[in-house]
Amino acid sequence: MAKYRPVPLTGYVLRDGAVLKRRAASFYRMVARRRTVRMFAARPVPRAVIENCVMSAGTAPSGANMQPWHFAVVSAPGMKRRIRLAAEKEEHEFYHRRAPKAWLKALEPLGTDAKKPYLETAPYLIVVFQHNYEVDAQGEKIKQYYAPESVGIATGILLTALHHAGLATLTHTPNPMGFLRSLLGRPANERAVMIVVVGYPARGAKVPDIGRKALADIASFFD
Numbered sequence: 001m002a003k004y005r006p007v008p009l010t011g012y013v014l015r016d017g018a019v020l021k022r023r024a025a026s027f028y029r030m031v032a033r034r035r036t037v038r039m040f041a042a043r044p045v046p047r048a049v050i051e052n053c054v055m056s057a058g059t060a061p062s063g064a065n066m067q068p069w070h071f072a073v074v075s076a077p078g079m080k081r082r083i084r085l086a087a088e089k090e091e092h093e094f095y096h097r098r099a100p101k102a103w104l105k106a107l108e109p110l111g112t113d114a115k116k117p118y119l120e121t122a123p124y125l126i127v128v129f130q131h132n133y134e135v136d137a138q139g140e141k142i143k144q145y146y147a148p149e150s151v152g153i154a155t156g157i158l159l160t161a162l163h164h165a166g167l168a169t170l171t172h173t174p175n176p177m178g179f180l181r182s183l184l185g186r187p188a189n190e191r192a193v194m195i196v197v198v199g200y201p202a203r204g205a206k207v208p209d210i211g212r213k214a215l216a217d218i219a220s221f222f223d
């Protein structure tokens with residue numbers, strides 16, 4: 001086990017007063033413009049953009065610094081097609097048989113169904129995997145700490161980085177998604193948690209008319 005070895009906090013920039021307020025307000029304006037898009041253009045996206053956004057995701061904090069994530073970046077048309085076909089098979093079962101009525105009701109305002117053409121149209125699919133455990137050189141399992149929380153934060157940074165760069169995203173969770181591990185040849189300790197569909201929105205793309213909770217509804221302050 002590596003010993004504690006402190007190094008100086010480089011990279012931190014102290015800001016206060018008006019600058020602090022301006023930056024917080026401007027970040028909020030930027031991030032508030034993010035919407036989940038379900039109609040994508042085929043327009044290509046440079047791979048360097050995706051690489052930088054995945055590196056941003058990799059800066060996320062994680063329990064005991066385990067960094068329990070893997071991002072499988074798919075642009076090959078053959079693999080996108082296989083993912084689409086497998087996802088649509090599961091989603092058809094979900095929408096027509098498995099989903100409880102209440103779940104379908106909650107999905108109604110979003111206009112989603114079992115058809116997932118964007119899994120082929122969008123230039124990139126980033127499949128997010130969570131490490132359930134690691135395996136050391138001796139083949140012993142190493143426990144992960146707060147892996148779901150850590151992967152959730154990393155995925156949030158990924159979505160924000162992609163949005164900030166100028167791309168649209170969709171967080172897609174085909175139910176269940178065990179097929180992704182076998183299709184992408186990922187090891188047994190990893191579990192797919194999400195497909196992040198990435199690209200430019202289709203011309204004239206529409207999104208559901210949904211609202212966001214106000215500050216008073218999501219936060220309480222103890223001043």
Ligand SMILES: Cc1cc2nc3c(=O)[nH]c(=O)nc-3n(C[C@H](O)[C@H](O)[C@H](O)COP(=O)(O)O)c2cc1C
Pocket residue numbers: 034035036037038110112170171172173174207210
């Ligand atoms: C964990 C998670 C799973 C989601 N799964 C799906 C999905 O499978 N299909 C889909 O169309 N949207 C999915 N969404 C997108 C949500 O429906 C969307 O974020 C929500 O309606 C709010 O819309 P907004 O992202 O435009 O603010 C998912 C979002 C999250 C965070």
